[in-house]
Amino acid sequence: MKWSVTCLVLIFSFFITTMVSAGDFSDTDLSFHLPVPENADQREYLGLADGQTFTLGQIRADMVIVQIFSMYCPICQREAPEVNAMYERVAADPKMSERIRFIGIGAGNSSFEVDFYKDTYQVPFPLFSDGDFVIHKQLKEVGTPHFIGLLITPGVGEGYTVFYSRSGEMGDPVAFIDRLVALSGLDF
Amino acid sequence: MQAVKTLFVGSLLVLFIVGPLWASSSAFNTLYAYPELKPVDSVLRVTVGQAAPDFSLPAVSGKQVRLSDFQGKKMVMLTFIPAAWTPVCSDQWPGYNLAKPLFDKFDTTVIGISVDNIPTLYTWTRQMGDLWFEVVSDFWPHGKTSQDYGVLRSDGMADRAVIIIDKTGVIRYTHVGDINVRPELGMIIKALEQIHSRGPSE
Numbered sequence: 001m002k003w004s005v006t007c008l009v010l011i012f013s014f015f016i017t018t019m020v021s022a023g024d025f026s027d028t029d030l031s032f033h034l035p036v037p038e039n040a041d042q043r044e045y046l047g048l049a050d051g052q053t054f055t056l057g058q059i060r061a062d063m064v065i066v067q068i069f070s071m072y073c074p075i076c077q078r079e080a081p082e083v084n085a086m087y088e089r090v091a092a093d094p095k096m097s098e099r100i101r102f103i104g105i106g107a108g109n110s111s112f113e114v115d116f117y118k119d120t121y122q123v124p125f126p127l128f129s130d131g132d133f134v135i136h137k138q139l140k141e142v143g144t145p146h147f148i149g150l151l152i153t154p155g156v157g158e159g160y161t162v163f164y165s166r167s168g169e170m171g172d173p174v175a176f177i178d179r180l181v182a183l184s185g186l187d188f
Numbered sequence: 189m190q191a192v193k194t195l196f197v198g199s200l201l202v203l204f205i206v207g208p209l210w211a212s213s214s215a216f217n218t219l220y221a222y223p224e225l226k227p228v229d230s231v232l233r234v235t236v237g238q239a240a241p242d243f244s245l246p247a248v249s250g251k252q253v254r255l256s257d258f259q260g261k262k263m264v265m266l267t268f269i270p271a272a273w274t275p276v277c278s279d280q281w282p283g284y285n286l287a288k289p290l291f292d293k294f295d296t297t298v299i300g301i302s303v304d305n306i307p308t309l310y311t312w313t314r315q316m317g318d319l320w321f322e323v324v325s326d327f328w329p330h331g332k333t334s335q336d337y338g339v340l341r342s343d344g345m346a347d348r349a350v351i352i353i354d355k356t357g358v359i360r361y362t363h364v365g366d367i368n369v370r371p372e373l374g375m376i377i378k379a380l381e382q383i384h385s386r387g388p389s390e
Contacts, residue, residue: 072283072370074317112374113283120286131372 025162028148030056030066032135034105034128042126046101057159061152062099063184064160065177068139068146069127070107071117076145079170080121083145086173087124095188096181103128107136107144143167149180219275227366230347233338236360240264240353241336245301245324248310253299253322256357263296263360263383264353265376268334270345270367272304272312277348280370281323282316287373294380296352299324303331303346339364352379356388 033053037043043050047060056064067083069076083104090096102125106114110131118127130136139146142165149164164183170176181188234241244254258264267284269277284291284298291298298321302309305327313323326333326346334340339349350371352361361379365371 070279071286071373072279074282074315077282077286078317108279108370110372110374112372112377116287116290116373120289 025165028162028165029138030148030150030160030162031158032138034103037126039126046103046126055159056150057152057154059101059103059152061101062186063181064101064103064150064152065180066148066150067102067104068107068136068142068144068148069104069109069117070144071109071113071120073144075169076117077121079145080117080123082170082173084121084124086170086177089174089177091124093188099186099188100181101125105130105135108133145170147176147180149184151184151186218273219278220271220273221275222271225270225367226341227368228347228364229341229343229367230339230364232349232362232364233336234351234359234362236362238359239357240351240359241333242357243326243333243336245326245333246306247325248306248313248323251322253324255299255353258297258353258355259357260355263294263355263380265291265296265298265380266301266337266349266351266353267298268301268337268339268346268349268351270302270341270348272302272308276368276370277302278312278315280348281313281319281321283370283373284321285316285319287377288320290373290377291380294377294384295355296380296384297321301326301333301346303327303334303340303344341367350376352376352383354383354388358388 033055036048036051036054037046048054048058056066087102090100104123104125104127106117106127107130109117109129111129114127114129117123144167146167147164147170148162150160150162152160164180240255242254242256244252247253255264267281269280271277281300300321300323302323303326306325309323309325313319331340331344331346334346337349337351339347341347347364348367348371350363351359354360360383363371
């Protein structure tokens with residue numbers, strides 16, 4: 001009897017925790033434009049044609065992971081190698097590498113600051129500047145680092161659906177990407 | 189049956205403990221956000237070309253830092269910040285920490301100056317990791333160095349200012365920006381590059 005009550009309490013607590021942390025991402029406003037990268041490899045990576053700007057829904061992928069970072073953020077600095085490791089984990093998997101893309105947006109970071117961060121940590125995926133905090137304000141000034149998971153849904157709404165949006169440390173990169181893949185509902 | 193119970197309870201405990209870790213927060217869990225402050229509330233008392241007012245202030249490292257000790261050795265960038273444990277300030281020095289190679293390139297050291305006392309600065313800067321530069325306290329006499337440079341605000345905090353001093357001890361660059369905005373790194377590095385390429389003042 002005693003252990004049954006304990007189990008019920010634990011089950012209830014876990015599901016409450018999960019429900020709270022799952023959140024509702026319908027109000028995550030990602031309706032901004034980013035500049036098409038000048039670098040041809042990065043354009044190819046995102047599946048973008050030449051042009052001035054693009055929206056997240058135009059990225060050629062099934063799933064996009066957006067990292068909101070800052071070169072001034074100690075956690076972003078400390079976890080940069082781990083974020084790279086997450087990218088490498090996806091790149092090393094033929095199925096995932098075809099369907100998942102990463103981008104980073106530097107909240108309040110100028111192009112100079114974003115480039116310096118990219119060079120310092122040899123970040124392999126495209127990074128974009130949000131020097132005037134325009135995107136950051138649109139995202140309700142989330143803390144950094146902040147990760148957003150999107151399913152790309154061409155022709156539906158904005159062309160994407162947010163399934164994950166959370167601030168804080170990423171932790172183990174393999175566990176994190178595995179969790180995002182599980183939450184996405186995509187079959188790899 | 190006991191083994192099943194143990195396994196079940198153990199699994200739930202693991203799930204319960206691991207779950208919340210995904211939501212862990214940023215380096216600074218507790219910050220005090222002032223409402224929008226008057227952008228600049230001081231009048232600079234130093235100009236480019238004059239000798240930088242000397243100072244000797246206690247540092248978080250336990251040392252006493254004297255500006256004139258750097259003469260003939262390094263250029264110095266003074267970075268005055270308003271207050272510890274506030275959002276913009278907390279997001280400024282960690283960037284200079286990362287940018288050490290850029291400061292090294294131009295033979296420059298950084299001195300962070302705040303009117304907060306040493307215990308506050310120590311506790312706050314520990315959240316930033318291991319800073320490579322000295323952080324000094326202008327707490328007592330309150331804000332004297334900030335006052336000497338003309339960056340002390342009427343509320344007792346310092347304005348957000350950057351002062352670059354060459355190896356001869358002469359001020360070569362001043363920037364007192366909006367207290368609510370972090371100065372852009374590219375602007376600072378460009379100034380260092382120009383001063384470094386022109387060499388010391390006559």
